[in-house]
Amino acid sequence: MNALPFIKMHGLGNDFVVLDARQADIGLTPEIIRALGDRRRGVGFDQLLTLLPSRDADCYMRIDNSDGSGAGACGNGTRCVGRLLLEESGKSAVTIDSPGGLLHAEAADSGLITVNMGKPDFDWRMVPLAREMDTLHVDLSVTAEGCTLSDPVALSMGNPHAVFFVDDAEAVPLEAVGPLVESHALFPDRVNCSVASLRDDGSIRLRVYERGAGITQACGSGTCATYAAARKRGLVDGETRIDLDGGPLFLDMNPTGEILMTGAAAYSYRGEIAAEMLNGATA
Structure with a gap:
């Protein structure tokens, strides 16, 4: 070559x-x-x-x-x-x-x-999950270094995502718990693990452990998945700022349900x- x-x-x-x-x-x-x-x-x-x-x-x-x-x-x-x-x-x-x-x-x-x-896809077969399950409240719990993540939203944005809403995303030992989620038997194709916390101003703090890459400064599809999951649970509506380690992304949804992501x-x-x-x- x-x-x-x-x-x-x-x-x-x-x-x-x-x-x-x-x-x-x-x-x-x-x-x-x-x-x-x-x-x-x-x-x-x-x-x-x-x-x-x-x-x-x-x-x-x-x-x-x-x-x-x-x-x-x-x-x-x-x-x-x-x-x-x-x-x-x-x-x-x-x-x-x-x-x-x-x-x-x-x-x-x-x-x-x-x-x-x-459009995000919440069908359990499209994520995919190993068995049929309510993807808005997935029956999954993992623990590492005294931190337990549970009750994620699972969806596909062209690749599989598990989004956990937590009180403080900064406090999650993502380097320890992320691999357990990524390789969990519930996800036959592995999964991207996102931990998100809602702020009082309506913005979201997000950290992501990407399958095949580990913790990254920012994950675009993970941000889209987090926004879609938050909307599905009624936590946000309209344009939302999501702050990752590397900086902000701005998310919205058009009238046909497609996710619009704006950033650098x-x-x-x-x-x-x-x-x-x-x-x-x-x-």
């Missing part, structure tokens, strides 16, 4: 390596993805985003986690790719095909990007991955 150009981007600290394979196949393997995701010997990222040709959209966005596993959705990554395509094409709006379906991005005020992330999408740098690193990639 020859040297490979890349773009490093982030959405509120949720960081990505973006590769362009619209003209030529790159030949990614899980081994290469893990090597690229190594923050000491590779480039490092939460997710790898590969742009591929699409007949139905401006591009297809493949999503891979740093452990080499695939992902079905990535809201922060979609905003980053949306910004790239908007600037590249000069269009006012672009469409991105993804494992979770077609997504639409457009420029918002103050240099932010708005992405229509589609930033460039970090451009570079080239050496052929010797790619050809000698190790897991």
Whole structure:
């Protein structure tokens, strides 16, 4: 494999390596993805985003986690790719095909990007769960380091999410309890674990343990899932600010029930991955 150009981007600290394979196949393997995701010997990222040709959209966005596993959705990554395509094409709006379906991005005020992330799905089979259950109040309880999480909302935003509403998201030992939720037998495809606390001003504090990536600065699809879960339980209505470790996202729902997410999408740098690193990639 020859040297490979890349773009490093982030959405509120949720960081990505973006590769362009619209003209030529790159030949990614899980081994290469893990090597690229190594923050000491590779480039490092939460997710790898590969742009591929699409007949139905401006591009297809493949999503891979740093452990080499695939992902079905990535809201922060979609905003980053949306910004790239908007600037590249000069269009006012672009469409991105993804494992979770077609997504639409457009420029918002103050240099932010708005992405229509589609409708949340609360059907237990679509999350998926291992057995039939009320997804608005899932019969699940896990404990680590004296902290118990229970009664989550389960849903799909193109990938599976479990949202726990807690008194204080900051106090949850997410590094300990997150893996227990992610790998729980109730979730055959694993799950993203979100802990959210409502504030007096109507905003939400959110922290997320992402499947295949661990704790991240921000998780776009997890933020969308949290907003959808909060609306479903009647906790919020209308535009809501959700604060993650990396900064704020602004969530709303259109009249057809699709989630609209607005936030920053930033460039970090451009570079080239050496052929010797790619050809000698190790897991």
